[in-house]
Amino acid sequence: MLGFRYGKFDPELLRKLAGSEELLDLFNFLLIKTNGDPETAMDILRNLQDRGFLPADLNLDQFFDDLRRKEVVQRDARGRHVLTDKGVQGMRKSSLERIFRSLQGGGPAGGHRTPHSGGSANEPLPERREFRFGDDVHSIDFSKSLWNAVKRLGSTDQAMSEEDLVVYDSEVSTSCATVLLLDVSHSMILYGEDRFTPAKQVALALTELILTRYKKDTLDVVLFGDEAVPVPVKKLPFVSVGPFHTNTKGGLALARRILERRKNPNKQIFMVTDGKPTVIDVPGEGIYRNTWGFDERIINRTLDEAVVCRRKGIVITTFMVTQDPYLEEFVKHLTELNHGRAYFSSPDDLGGFLFVDFIRNRKRKR
Numbered sequence: 001m002l003g004f005r006y007g008k009f010d011p012e013l014l015r016k017l018a019g020s021e022e023l024l025d026l027f028n029f030l031l032i033k034t035n036g037d038p039e040t041a042m043d044i045l046r047n048l049q050d051r052g053f054l055p056a057d058l059n060l061d062q063f064f065d066d067l068r069r070k071e072v073v074q075r076d077a078r079g080r081h082v083l084t085d086k087g088v089q090g091m092r093k094s095s096l097e098r099i100f101r102s103l104q105g106g107g108p109a110g111g112h113r114t115p116h117s118g119g120s121a122n123e124p125l126p127e128r129r130e131f132r133f134g135d136d137v138h139s140i141d142f143s144k145s146l147w148n149a150v151k152r153l154g155s156t157d158q159a160m161s162e163e164d165l166v167v168y169d170s171e172v173s174t175s176c177a178t179v180l181l182l183d184v185s186h187s188m189i190l191y192g193e194d195r196f197t198p199a200k201q202v203a204l205a206l207t208e209l210i211l212t213r214y215k216k217d218t219l220d221v222v223l224f225g226d227e228a229v230p231v232p233v234k235k236l237p238f239v240s241v242g243p244f245h246t247n248t249k250g251g252l253a254l255a256r257r258i259l260e261r262r263k264n265p266n267k268q269i270f271m272v273t274d275g276k277p278t279v280i281d282v283p284g285e286g287i288y289r290n291t292w293g294f295d296e297r298i299i300n301r302t303l304d305e306a307v308v309c310r311r312k313g314i315v316i317t318t319f320m321v322t323q324d325p326y327l328e329e330f331v332k333h334l335t336e337l338n339h340g341r342a343y344f345s346s347p348d349d350l351g352g353f354l355f356v357d358f359i360r361n362r363k364r365k366r
Contacts, residue, residue, distance in 0.1 A: 023063055028094035031083065032201050033194075036091075036237035038073045038081040083237065091237050092208035095201045099351035131165035139167040175216035177262035178358075179255035180206060183273035184225045184239065185246045195321045196241050198347040199272045202354050206270075207233050209355075220258050224251030226279055226287070230258070245289060248277035249302040252316070256309050268315045270354060274322040276330060277302045294326060306338040316340040317357055321347050 023045075030041035042064060048054045067073045072087040083091075128141055148164040180203050188196040203221055210219045221231050225244025228251040252269065259267040278291045280301045290298060309316055316338045318331050328344060335342040343353045 023058070024090070025094050025098070027063075027067075028091050029098070029201075031087075031091055031237060032095070032204070033197050035240045036083050036088075038067075038083055038087070042081065085234065088234055088237055089208075092204045092211075095205035096208040099202070099205045099355055102352055128166045128168055131162060131167050141166050141168055174266060175218075175264040176214070176266040176268065177218045177220075177259050177264035178206075178210070178267075179220045179222055179258055179269050181222050181224055181228075181251045181255055181269060181271040181273070182239075183246060183251075183271075183275065184223045184241045185244045185275055185278075186241060187246075187275045188241045193347070195274050195347045198350045199321070200236070200239065202272065202351045203236055205351065206354070206358065207236065209358075216264075218262055218264060220255075222251055222254050222258070224248065224254075227281075228254040230254070245278040245291060246273065246275045247279040247281070248273065249280045249298070249305050252302070252305040252309060256305070256312060256314055259314050260312060267313060268317065269309065270317050270319065270358075272319045272321060272350065272354075274320065276324075276327055294330070299330065303334055303337055306334045306340075310338045310340075317354075318342045319350055319354055320344045321350055 027041055027045065030044050031038065034040040034044070042060075045054065045060055045063075049056065049058060049060060054060075064073075067087075068075075068081075070086070071084050072090055073081045074084050076082045128144060131140065131145075145160055145165045148166065149158075149160040152164060182196075182199050182203060184196070188194075188199070207219055207221075210217045219233070221233065221236055223229050223231055223239060224247050225242055227247055231239055248271075251271070255269045259269070276294060277298050278295070279287060279289045280298050282288045288297065306316060316334070317340055318335060320327060320331050320342065323344070331342050331344075334340075341357065343357070345353045
């Protein structure tokens, strides 16, 4: 018998979901929860309606027909609904919009920080400054410059001079290679708290952001449990946690090797985890595992990898989605050795923290 467990649904909010866009947003969220299974997501919507959380007059059959007509879902050879590439893209877009809605003021905007001046890709800012020799003429604010000339001359009969000119300030942008490390150990869904769904939503949203906004960037996703494995972007909606331990060292090492092949000037690792390292691969010995306490052998090998990443110019930003004093000390130590950053947040705040770091903290004014 199919059963469902409900957590943080707001009954009043759900009753307002009479519009197709709002209903589609809920459907996309359920797809994340169900690891990309449209059949189960549809069953949950029907169950929500039966329980009074959705309006009784809401025509779900018509909504499902629209999903098929718009090629969001299709039937496979067995007659089951499966997600199409268009449906996967819709999940990414919905995840991105949901995270930006959660940020006050609509979320930050801007480009990537670069350690060097110059470059060809500049992001305009609302701030203005005086014209300097060598500035691009396309960045001149002619309305403000003309007003400066009028104030100085008292009329528009004479030509503007260089002292009247002002330009829009800008940020120098450069491409960035990012690896997003997702913890798929069993603890991510233990103790009645689902930490993996927010993590996967962030991965989907970050993928959409880079594909549509930062097209010169690259994003790779690596899952780490007993071992570290890369996952193609189009397979991301279907990943899930498993009965795994936490091979943090293996995840960082694979992410580093991926980034070493990238030609982007900036390279970084975003790691989302909730557990201490419990597994390492020992050359010549195989897997070494210890799930009790903090094993110094495992911890030290993991910290060694953080140092290697630093030497390769790879910054690690860790997002710890649980509260544990011992884990916090480990993350702080890893961060210090790597010269990286760390955030300690609830799963609900994960998207906001990660996106603010990705966009705002990597700015640099020219």
